[in-house]
Amino acid sequence: MSQILPSPEELAAHAAAEPEYARWLRGRGPLQHSVQTQAAVFRVAHQLVQYGLQPDLASVYRLFGALDRLTCAGLWLVAHMTYARRVRLDGAPLQPEDFKAQPEGHTGGALNMVPAYAGYLALNALSGKTRGWLMGQGHCVTAIDALNVLTGNLHPEQAAAYGNGEAGLDRLVQDFYSYAQTAEGKVAAPLGSHVNPHTAGGIAEGGYLGFAELMYAHMPLPGETLVAFLSDGAAEEQRGSDWIPRWWRAEDCGTALPVMIANGRRIEQRTDLGTHEGLEGFKLHLRRCGFDPISFDGRDPAAFVCALWEMEERLQHRVDEKERGILRYPLPIPYGIAEATKGYGFYGAGSNAAHNLPLPGNPSVDAEARDLFNQHAAPLWVEPDELAEACQLFIASRSGRVLERDNPLAVRRPIEPSIPPLHYRNDECSPMAALDRFYVDLCGANPDLRARVGNPDELASNRLGGVLKALRHRVSEPESELEAVDGRIITALNEEAVVSACLANQGGLNLVASYEAFCVKMLGAVRQTLIFARQQKEAGRPAGWLGWPLVATSHTWENGKNQQSHQDTTFCEALLGEMSDMVRVVFPADHNSLLALLPDIYRSRGQLACIVAPKRERPSVFTQAEAEQLARDGAILLDEHPGAEPLLLIANGSYQLAEMRRAALRLEEAGYPYRLVYLQEPGRFRAPRDNWELPALADESIAMRLFPDHYERRVLLTHMRPEVARGHLWPILPDALKTAVLGYRNQGGTLDEAGMLFANRCSWAHVLAACARLLDVPRSALLAPDEAAAVAGKESPAVLR
Template identity: 25%
Template structure:
């Protein structure tokens, strides 16, 4: 019972207890060594200042608990042949994770220069949080890791993402009690409502209560024990408690509780897979481990409590250069683990320590699920032609682009249903975003009560919906990092909720590329819809296209951004991104009925290059234009073409070139982005000296940011979203932000020398049109008929 120390006898034999304790001591020693030591890795001579790192970095407080859990999970794996990975939520536990992977041998196998001897130990210690070495967190450099942990809150959603469609896998997820205070983690507890024991794996949450954050107590450690139990039961778990500070008793209790939890997991799965379960959510076990922060470290430093207090959070002993007593205390602390008993003459771990580790791919640091690219198989992809919108000439018909995409994704689901390696995630928006055709073959996953009137809801669903963008992102990241594929559909304005998670995943992919043993994983794909330019039911709060700007801060080789102008280009882009790896692909596309411009063959060719001149929309005159009308995005494309039509009617001698951009990254120079155009290619499209009126879906300065190195950048005038929004008509939104056809025509007149002096009447007419629009839309609540009924007229 929580709050009391239960005595469990007989779970461990005397030999097991000695081995597991020796392993734990060794892991703790290696952890402290990484934080402090530059040399003298086995204390074979008196510790001197020159053996100490000049900058002491890293975190000790959470590490002994992480090592304790790791040691006992290893025992369970050996005992039950469990297929298990370790998700480390406490972000600063990097030295502990490195220590365990070193003891298991995986670290040296992947990094032969870090050998399992004294020389290797010296390098292991030196490299930690050291220039040219490895980070302080459980980063991609750590074998077995799928959770970096530098930013807290994502471990549990990552764990569930890894468990979905992985029936034999158990994901042990250690959640720090500081991490448990974050919003993403709090929402992620509900992931068990979506996990089906019949075909999914299991997650074993281990809530590690060591009582403190950096300088404050933690909420879950301080609330009354029965309140904590009730909270965890309310989340749908059966909590099992391991509490204390005496190592021998804690080893016994942890071994017993882990066996109990494993037995419950297997019982749940066997019941579900025998056909007698799997339709109702079980009560999954979890473990609450309460142990002292900085366990086995210095109890007091300078007369102040350290072990079991926040002072042990980072580096308990600092200022060693000016404090000989601290240096002596560090030597005593390291010596308390008795390294001479743990490492042989050559510095390798002794057989007693090694006997506590699993073998081969059963080692958590060598489990292929934690290096998911090893397991990744390409999706079986449907053809595009059956889903194409038939377009014999531009602008002859309308279609809902994302509804067409939904039919394509339905076939992706169908073709890969047997493999169970593709999931669609989103915050309650699959149908709202017009992707509901997927429900014909894969409903929404749901392990709670289903009412007769519910639709597309049940335990076998493969669409994951929860109104938490954090949880959706975490699920998909865990799913991808363990070798599968997926797509995240979200309202454009609210994808910002996962800005930080996006950043962390981008950094993970970037770091992984430089690690030769990390295999490529499927790309993280976003569909951003219900976008800024069409918010019929919503207003200013739903109008923000700025996620692309966040994405562009990442390294060019990681990020791709696509603005398909119609349904067929959206199909081509979707097909492409689902075939890629080690990327983050962002697709921005509207869901409202919109004009269709390209046939499937034309769309393929356009998307292959990512940018191009639309000859059918451009003037038929000389090849050298007077002005370039560029556009990126579905609504900007419509407004650009409408502006071109006005110019053709009123200024037939003006030579207009229309350039449409699907792949935003083509605007960057080739030396900056692999999709970028050379300067010669860019000038071939946009000219070297003519005005460019660019209608862009998002914030105008994004285009300037991408093109500032180009020779003709000074002639670029970009119109886009200027943070003007409200609940209004789609066309009025473009007017409020100056993206509409009338403002575009005015921009052409103002910036094109050929018509600057002769275009006064047309410019005045455009002003009259804007005034007419202003009065009409506010009087009638809808756009003028000339806007509602507009069509592209190729004969003008």
């Protein structure tokens, strides 16, 4: 760390005067303290006393000594979680029967995370302030669980299972990768292979490497601090993380402290950061991006304490200088680089094998592997009374502050937003106009809820000009009235980065809008958030963040200006496959139907909504009352022409509704009875997959009223691919032989709306051809000869326009 530090001679004199410092200097097991770290601890100790955070230097050094013992115990326990069926707190060597028949774990990374998370705990203890934490490499969760168990930082279910001394630790190592299930098929243990809602203080799974890098700066609110542990492999490959200094503002962001664990290895390869040249090059790259890199010894928990403290001090100093007019945005963001060896502290450190199972064999059957385990675990063992004394220092430090389990980011629950007046219309207009006005009014009515708009550079094109004018792009040097230093729109041609900004903003109001085809790039980040929120609900601690919409517009059926890459219904189809209580997938057909959806979307908690909406002008279909009923029920009866054995026509999508209404008119002219239903929210009419999803479905009485059993012949015209729609909607499409489903067939190109509909056999005429088949009448009964010829591909489709 580039700072003024005492000389080795001064440190030696200090050790002679401070026995606790001298005791800490000796290290513990594999933990050795470099001269740089010795000097940094000296400096931090004096600052903590000067700031009144600690009574004296001896108290500080005593906790640093406890930190070494806690870290060794954490390393010891992580190794046992991978390999052992039990622990021996007396330090005796494990015997063959003490080992798992099938060891499993992400051992190397978890070993590297032990000093990192232990250092985080120690900083909280020393400063009297509880920070939040985030771990991009969620597979290293054993480090978190081990240290949480040792320090009593647990949710009730983990405390009951693992908090009972040696017996609890035995159950901890047995439960890890036990694959045990409940009768319902759920994971039986309050434990996982990644960060999960049972992990005290956890806020994200970290299953997709690289997303934490995109999210951390957008997570803390002013007055909060977040320590973000990041992966070196992800950091050098996820370029969106380079832009954090562009977005961070002290006025609406809390302190964010990124720390990369530079252990130099992926699963199978060395990373570029595993070389001196690569590491130096990365530091240079960080500086060019506006970061202030700080390298330190990633093997030593004390170095983490000092680095995090220094990062906080530097950032606050930069904010002070900015307020005095010395600096301007972007401020240099401190970025810790913890230089370590993969799997340090145990056998196999630095090897590819360190990632998963570092030993050369299975200790339960391999004597050499067993000897190696015992040999390398022995230096990590801490005598129980000594460990208890060390842990008690951490526990005692929580007096007057919340547990790490309950840090502000982990218990986020913003106030319910005030919903502004709704402005319904009866003229032809873009449905996106409803969202444009509503979101601006919503942000205006709720100034205490931080607004974030994720924008892949198409707001104006997507008819959100009011949002753009009111909230403005966040930039460092504004060039127009649509840009501002304090703008609330995060704009980048990187869908993962912009959606992550909103997924991270769990204390505020969010909106993401993109071309439907490009939304597919957001799926991994969105799905990770949905899964974590669902697991929180199942654990009895439901997510408290406010719901918001992911808007897929400029969509497949109206994006003929571009080539077929811009015509893709995958996003809504994929989200329809997720649990309907966690994400709603809705297809408003006009302005009013979209507007009526928005209040409940933004009042919901822990639930997203995928809105598939056209941006072009569309006719007004629904009155205010109809739109509100449609929002409540998920579908609505639009028209009915009674008679014997009528057809049930179901439209899903704005352009699909227009085609279906045109087909219905022809049926009526031909004397065939029908019922026309608009299906706005398909997920409401699926079969529930578990009891949690059941309340999100439409009441059976609604389904029977809209889709009565005596309507045997049914035609669905959907925005989506027909196979996907048929699979999800089998409860309302019960007889495949008496049902026709039309939708996107992967056809397209540079075509207008009518051309796209024809190319995919989704025009009104194709609907009538399907009706004729179900009615067992010739197409000529419903279509003129030239129309039938066009449907058959024998005449120009122009006749159908």
